[in-house]
Amino acid sequence: MVLIYIDQADQEVKKASLEAISYGAALAKQMGTNAEAIILGTVKEDLSQLGKYGVTKVHQVANDSLNHFDARVNATVTAEAVKLAGADVIVFAHNTNGKAIAPAVAVKLNAGIVTGASALPKTDNGFVVTKTVFSGKAFASIKIDTPIKVITINQNSFGTQSTEGTATLETLAVSVPTSSIKITSVNKVQGEIPLTEATLVVSGGRGLKGPENWGVLLDLAKALGASTACSRPVSDSDWRPHHEHVGQTGYQIAPNLYIAIGISGAIQHLAGVNRSKTIVVINKDPEAPFFKAADYGVVGDAFEVVPALTAAILKSKASA
Amino acid sequence: MKVLVCISKTPDTTAKIAFTEGNTKFDENGVQWIINPYDEWYSLVRAIELKEKDANVIIHLVTVGAADAEPIIRKALALGGDEAIRVNNSSSDSMVVAQEIAAIAKEGAYDLILTGKETIDYNSASIGSMLCALLDQNYIAAATKLEIDGTKAIVTREIDGGEETAESNLPIIVSCQKGMAEQRIPNMRGIMAARTKPLKVVEASIQTATTSIQQFDLPAAKSGVKLIDPTQMDELVKLLKEEAKVI
Ligand SMILES: Cc1cc2nc3c(=O)[nH]c(=O)nc-3n(C[C@H](O)[C@H](O)[C@H](O)COP(=O)(O)OP(=O)(O)OC[C@H]3O[C@@H](n4cnc5c(N)ncnc54)[C@H](O)[C@@H]3O)c2cc1C
Ligand SMILES: Nc1ncnc2c1ncn2[C@@H]1O[C@H](COP(=O)(O)O)[C@@H](O)[C@H]1O
Numbered sequence: 266m267v268l269i270y271i272d273q274a275d276q277e278v279k280k281a282s283l284e285a286i287s288y289g290a291a292l293a294k295q296m297g298t299n300a301e302a303i304i305l306g307t308v309k310e311d312l313s314q315l316g317k318y319g320v321t322k323v324h325q326v327a328n329d330s331l332n333h334f335d336a337r338v339n340a341t342v343t344a345e346a347v348k349l350a351g352a353d354v355i356v357f358a359h360n361t362n363g364k365a366i367a368p369a370v371a372v373k374l375n376a377g378i379v380t381g382a383s384a385l386p387k388t389d390n391g392f393v394v395t396k397t398v399f400s401g402k403a404f405a406s407i408k409i410d411t412p413i414k415v416i417t418i419n420q421n422s423f424g425t426q427s428t429e430g431t432a433t434l435e436t437l438a439v440s441v442p443t444s445s446i447k448i449t450s451v452n453k454v455q456g457e458i459p460l461t462e463a464t465l466v467v468s469g470g471r472g473l474k475g476p477e478n479w480g481v482l483l484d485l486a487k488a489l490g491a492s493t494a495c496s497r498p499v500s501d502s503d504w505r506p507h508h509e510h511v512g513q514t515g516y517q518i519a520p521n522l523y524i525a526i527g528i529s530g531a532i533q534h535l536a537g538v539n540r541s542k543t544i545v546v547i548n549k550d551p552e553a554p555f556f557k558a559a560d561y562g563v564v565g566d567a568f569e570v571v572p573a574l575t576a577a578i579l580k581s582k583a584s585a
Numbered sequence: 586m587k588v589l590v591c592i593s594k595t596p597d598t599t600a601k602i603a604f605t606e607g608n609t610k611f612d613e614n615g616v617q618w619i620i621n622p623y624d625e626w627y628s629l630v631r632a633i634e635l636k637e638k639d640a641n642v643i644i645h646l647v648t649v650g651a652a653d654a655e656p657i658i659r660k661a662l663a664l665g666g667d668e669a670i671r672v673n674n675s676s677s678d679s680m681v682v683a684q685e686i687a688a689i690a691k692e693g694a695y696d697l698i699l700t701g702k703e704t705i706d707y708n709s710a711s712i713g714s715m716l717c718a719l720l721d722q723n724y725i726a727a728a729t730k731l732e733i734d735g736t737k738a739i740v741t742r743e744i745d746g747g748e749e750t751a752e753s754n755l756p757i758i759v760s761c762q763k764g765m766a767e768q769r770i771p772n773m774r775g776i777m778a779a780r781t782k783p784l785k786v787v788e789a790s791i792q793t794a795t796t797s798i799q800q801f802d803l804p805a806a807k808s809g810v811k812l813i814d815p816t817q818m819d820e821l822v823k824l825l826k827e828e829a830k831v832i
Contacts, residue, residue: 274744274745279745281745334744335723336714336717336723336724336725336726337717337721337722337723337724340714340717340718360745361726361727361742361743361744361745362744362745364710364711364714364726364727365713365714365724365725365726365727366714367711367714368679368683368709368710368711368712368713368714368715368718369714369715369717369718369724370718371680371715371795372680372683372715372718372719373718375795376795377678377680377795377796378679378680378711378795378796379796380708380709380710380711381708381709381710393799395802396708397708398706398707398708398801399596399602399705399706399708400705400708401804402602402803402804403602403604403801403802403803403804404801404802404803404804405707405798405800405801405802406798406799406800406801406802407796407797407798407799408796408797408798408799409795409796410794410795410796410797411795445723445753445754446723446725446751446752446753447751447752447753448749448750448751449739449750449751449752450749450750451744451747451748451749451750452747452748452749452750453744453746453747454746454747457746458746459745459746459747461745462745462746464831465831465832489832507729507763507764508743508747508748510763513598513622513705514622514623514626514762514763515763517708521831522825522829522831522832532598532599533598533599536598536705539804542829542831543825543829543831545821545825546810556810557807557810558807559807559810560807560810560811560829561810561811561812561813561821561824561825561829562810562811562812562813563812563813563814563815563818563821564812564815565815566815569815570815570818573815573816573818574818574821574822576818577818577819577821577822578822578832580819580822581819581822581823581826
């Protein structure tokens with residue numbers, strides 16, 4: 266059986282988990298087995314609806330204390346629950362919480378693990394998982410040699426597929442250790458889609474010259490309904506908040522569309538964005554290295570090109 | 586307080602990524618090796634800052650790797666830290682590396698173990714979480730801030746779409762990322778001092794890997810950029826809609 270871990274925050278199922286279910290369900294089909302899900306804590310959603318993404322059953326450890334994430338407690342409970350539910354493969358989203366617990370769960374189950382998978386495993390001859398390595402500059406195919414396997418799947422690399430179906434619910438009785446981590450404050454960026462979940466991203470670099478010039482970029486992002494990102498020097502100079510920094514040392518993202526404005530395309534920047542499906546580069550220098558990694562390029566001054574692009578998008582939306 | 590900082594060796598961020606032996610091995614030809622940036626800039630420098638505030642802090646560095654990791658661990662010692670341990674195991678399996686580090690950690694009874702968020706070559710982001718299970722200690726991943734107050738750690742971590750601050754008693758394992766500290770450059774005094782700091786070599790004790798790398802591949806090259814005239818933004822919108830189908 267393939268078991269998918271459902272990550273929740275504030276008692277809501279995280280979007281990355283729906284993609285993990287779609288991936289796990291496709292893997293189960295390939296292996297000729299069924300897919301089930303596991304969730305810790307209690308959520309507001311009707312969990313039977315997860316059946317739409319391909320799981321037949323949802324195992325729940327319905328203890329409210331698990332609504333606060335503590336990696337140590339969570340990994341312990343997940344491993345115990347997996348032992349009860351029984352699974353050959355456990356799939357996690359490669360998001361903040363998934364990364365924090367999947368390797369610990371693997372240790373507890375004596376399972377081999379591949380993190381950051383970018384495609385379905387090959388299962389015809391052993392169990393071989395492809396993942397991105399060297400910050401997106403290459404792929405590695407890694408064979409897992411243990412009976413139980415753990416995978417975390419890169420966000421936006423598989424997509425979410427939904428059809429019909431409902432899942433049955435089963436409560437698992439697992440004893441929950443007391444957490445010795447006390448959460449003292451939570452700071453959420455209001456109303457924005459987290460960068461790692463965003464499908465459309467508009468990003469700015471030093472070419473925009475200063476924080477006071479970000480208006481053109483924000484207007485474009487608003488017209489598209491996109492999240493905003495930036496290069497490292499931009500966040501280092503506090504022109505933009507640190508959580509917008511993408512690249513080798515910032516967030517690694519894989520949106521459907523990445524629009525880079527006034528960013529030269531240094532190799533360390535590309536390492537964070539080269540998994541984007543479509544890349545548009547707007548730069549006044551035709552020699553900017555970013556054009557080599559782009560699908561579409563506009564050589565021109567951002568302060569003219571970006572407002573024109575925003576207007577074109579608004580026009581196209583109005584006529585749709 | 587005893588701190589263990591986990592140091593890994595990675596290719597320089599601008600290194601050419603190529604493979605040999607039928608695409609089964611990373612081509613190390615001409616590659617410059619560096620301390621994994623997350624380990625150097627964030628966890629090591631933060632540990633040094635803690636020691637600068639409190640002289641009772643003892644910093645040990647650990648690396649799991651072959652003898653060619655020694656220049657890297659010496660460079661880390663030049664930045665700061667009291668002594669280093671190299672476990673002579675060149676396995677690329679995270680499970681093996683984590684078990685080797687766990688053995689060192691048990692022996693040294695550390696109050697704080699710092700790792701980087703991930704290595705920039707294999708991007709596993711696994712060692713800290715594995716140590717959490719192997720040592721049964723609290724673990725906070727992808728931390729952007731860390732303060733120590735007596736026997737308590739106050740840690741801010743990244744969550745999807747924001748940050749969360751939590752308190753935990755020591756011992757604790759923390760994986761570090763941007764925000765934690767500012768990059769430093771080793772000075773002459775540090776480099777001289779590093780030469781005489783102890784570097785202990787421990788023989789490998791874990792052999793059984795759980796995974797094996799079969800093959801590497803490079804991503805398919807982009808077919809080439811399509812240039813659009815800056816006055817034709819309607820055309821770009823049309824391409825994004827109808828050709829790329831992303832908006
Ligand atoms: C170990 C290491 C890790 C790093 N990690 C990261 C990382 O994670 N993320 C990251 O981004 N960087 C990272 N860097 C830094 C990276 O090497 C580059 O320095 C950085 O990405 C450059 O940012 P930029 O493109 O915004 O600025 P610049 O390189 O200064 O480029 C500005 C661009 O704007 C263009 N421009 C100027 N004016 C206009 C205009 N009016 N209209 C249109 N275009 C204009 C210019 O032609 C130029 O191409 C790292 C570096 C190192 C050494
Ligand atoms: N071979 C190693 N020796 C010591 N520490 C390591 C080693 N590999 C990884 N680490 C530590 O674990 C962190 C995460 O690495 P990884 O899980 O491999 O992505 C790194 O930033 C290091 O702090």
